[in-house]
Amino acid sequence: MISELLRVPAGPVDLAAFDTGGKPGFDGDKAAGEEALPALGAELADLQEKLFARGYTGGSGRVLLVLQGMDTSGKGGVLSHTVGLLNPSGLRLKSFKKPTKEELSHDFLWRIERELPATGEIGIFDRSHYEDVLVVKVHELADAAEVERRYDAINDFEAKLAAEGTTIIKCMLHVSREEQKQRLLARLDDPTKQWKFKPGDIDERGYWDAYQEAYEIALSRCNTEVAPWHVIPSDRKWYRNLAIGNLLLEALRGLDLDWPAPDYDVAEQRARLVNEGTP
């Protein structure tokens, strides 16, 4: 199970001990990995439709995939390559940006609650409520006591979601500082990618260690049985995309999904339709 291989063990977290370049659970090379991902598509789509069908017919269950990671770690790549395998109906994707004035006037979870997947849906958070203990902590956008309060608030929130039937998968896309540098250089050198770069991205690299520490605290404080963290080695883009595809697949398989039985008499409805308009 890929989820077991990538799951963050309970206790303190030392991110330096997690290899950013590994490919746990996959023996093949890049070419094999790039073939393996689309091969997940058919089963993902089948299970996604069964989940949707269950919700549509009054059953329970939903999935929430949370993507976090440093700039250039590849959240966007996961969205296009992995999430792109899913059917856009039944998908609820939200990219959280810098909060608006209105959002800041509410509790930090207010804007999150509004974007949760409905029953039968797969929700994807590109950044999330974890920004409120990451960038907020690193840049001291809230006082220390408020940040401290948020870890427990997040655990309560996620426990409530799980109790409502939400399968939560949290992924930290883990890249090395050197890999980030190479990816920023690649953006600068490619006219089709220059728009993604901001000079502030380099300023943020000055806070690298503070970010890693904030991640370590969040990954350790908010690592529960119902909402576990996974660290995804992300220096290899193909492995990152494939690993998250497999995590989604395992989560869906775990829901014991099947086509709902009809709540009407099939033969009777068939006869109505066939004899329609005849006396």
Add this chain to the structure above:
Amino acid sequence: MISELLRVPAGPVDLAAFDTGGKPGFDGDKAAGEEALPALGAELADLQEKLFARGYTGGSGRVLLVLQGMDTSGKGGVLSHTVGLLNPSGLRLKSFKKPTKEELSHDFLWRIERELPATGEIGIFDRSHYEDVLVVKVHELADAAEVERRYDAINDFEAKLAAEGTTIIKCMLHVSREEQKQRLLARLDDPTKQWKFKPGDIDERGYWDAYQEAYEIALSRCNTEVAPWHVIPSDRKWYRNLAIGNLLLEALRGLDLDWPAPDYDVAEQRARLVNEGTP
């Protein structure tokens, strides 16, 4: 141009005069059509990213694709096969259901405005504000004067969206009454599709002519230069999916999209990054 072939001419509309089984603008057979659709994917994704990049860097422009059609006409198929070619980031898909009590307490456009694509996004409406002059008219869910008012209100609304830089593509997925019957039978006969069927679907067939008439009025009253209607022959699923893919592609091509020029000095930023950490 497929948009010209499928566009509804100005004036009164007689849906019976539109072939549901045709394949205007495409000479090939089903196999060729099914190959032609994914072949659009690369250019669609490229233009979608350029649109997103333009929005991200402060430029204007967005796209709104409106899908309407009788039950089984294949809105869901278009979402999975055609919209599924797009990158889920930068896509804003909304399936409008029966309005809630809260939604009904507002003007009919209230819930629509909340789901519009942002600048740089492609919005997809699976059903739309047109339900408020279709099912509402057929089942007399509002009085006649209110329905009458709505055609002009829709034209004003769509003109405002166009003035804001929204490219609007409206598609009526046109199936024959017999094709709908066959598709409902197929749902009843397939255990993986029975969940999609409701006995009420057969009741609704009793209103077929009233629905066609309501469509004819909407397609004629709300067929403007900035928000034209297209009728998509939809008895062939592959043609329907391909035609809408081509409409999207033509609309994106019409936006003269290109990669935005950087608003920073590339060489300067490159030097900062390369010399980072050196004295």
